[in-house]
Amino acid sequence: MTKIIVLGASGAMGKHVAQQAVDAGHEVSVMVRTPSKLPASWRDKVKVHKADITTLSANQLGALLGGDDVVINTAGLVSDGDRFVTLVAHIVSGLETIEPANRPVAWFIAEQVCWTLATRGVADWSCR
Numbered sequence: 001m002t003k004i005i006v007l008g009a010s011g012a013m014g015k016h017v018a019q020q021a022v023d024a025g026h027e028v029s030v031m032v033r034t035p036s037k038l039p040a041s042w043r044d045k046v047k048v049h050k051a052d053i054t055t056l057s058a059n060q061l062g063a064l065l066g067g068d069d070v071v072i073n074t075a076g077l078v079s080d081g082d083r084f085v086t087l088v089a090h091i092v093s094g095l096e097t098i099e100p101a102n103r104p105v106a107w108f109i110a111e112q113v114c115w116t117l118a119t120r121g122v123a124d125w126s127c128r
Contacts, residue, residue, distance in 0.1 A: 005029040005068045005104075007053060007091065008075025009046075010037035013109060017072055022046065029068065031075075054087065061094025071095065071106045078110045 004021045008014040009030035015038075021028045022045050029047040032038060038048065049064060053075060056064070065071050076087040088108060095106055 001025065001027050002070060003027045003029070003068045004070045004072060005031060005049075005065060007031045007071065007073045010034055011074060014074035015039065017074055017109065018042070018046065021072075031064065053091065056094070058090070058093040059097050061091065062097030065094060065104060066098045066102060068104045071104045073106070073108045074110075076110070084110070 004026045006014055006018040006021065006028065007030075009018040010032040014030070014032075018028055018030055019039075019042075022042065028045065029049060030038065030042075031049040031051055031053065033050070033052050035048050035050050038046075051064070053061065071091075073088070073091055075091075076084045078084055080087075091106075091108075095103060098104070
């Protein structure tokens, strides 16, 4: 059984990814800021780590991720630009604190940015 941790599992993409991992029979952990946003049906199926990734040091993050086989990041929004890049870099820094032989495989999944061109060629990021 593969040990998988999903970062940002309370978001739309994270919920979908975590549910697929649970349904496939993996040992699943999730890291979220707000556990109450997780589906009630998961309470007995996943281990929940309540944490804000951005407030953890690289060493703290590495300690949380080091016991897993796979890390899947769904946290953050691509549309946040530099803030998203900083988040991903921080997660990578945390992973780099883990000895290479023990380092989990890491996947970074980001939802597509949704935008339309408004009149006068100005990007409208709301997609409403």
